[in-house]
Amino acid sequence: WMRVLRSPDGRGKKIVLYSTSASALLMHGQKMVDKISAVLQSFFVNREQVALIWRPDPKVKKVIRKKNPGLWQSYRDLLQKYREEGWGIVDDSDQPDLSVSLCDACYGDGGSVMHTCRVQGKFVMLQDGNSGL
Numbered sequence: 001w002m003r004v005l006r007s008p009d010g011r012g013k014k015i016v017l018y019s020t021s022a023s024a025l026l027m028h029g030q031k032m033v034d035k036i037s038a039v040l041q042s043f044f045v046n047r048e049q050v051a052l053i054w055r056p057d058p059k060v061k062k063v064i065r066k067k068n069p070g071l072w073q074s075y076r077d078l079l080q081k082y083r084e085e086g087w088g089i090v091d092d093s094d095q096p097d098l099s100v101s102l103c104d105a106c107y108g109d110g111g112s113v114m115h116t117c118r119v120q121g122k123f124v125m126l127q128d129g130n131s132g133l
Helices: 022-028 030-045 060-067 069-085 097-102 112-119
Strands: 014-020 050-056 105-108 123-126
Touching (some): 014 112, 022 030, 022 060, 050 069, 112 123
Parallel strands (some): 014 105
């Protein structure tokens, strides 16, 4: 993770935790996958100044794959591409504690991760599944 969290000169970057949920994917479908893709692209452009930790909802695989296999394929492809590019971090651990403690701000869908960030005094911004960014 340190390779992503630090600049080449060793200085720390601002760290944003991006929390996405299964319920937002179910509600907005492909539009939400497109939104996530746009958000990732925005962070990619700014990767020299800001490190992104994407925390996908652990329930996505089970819920989306069962209810909407086509959406699951699209989402899975996006997640795999993000992993392979290696400019950001995927936190798919059982507990978000490390990501929450490291981040300066949290963006994404509501839920327990966002609540924990808010309680810890982190800047929190909810994404709107109906808008571009």
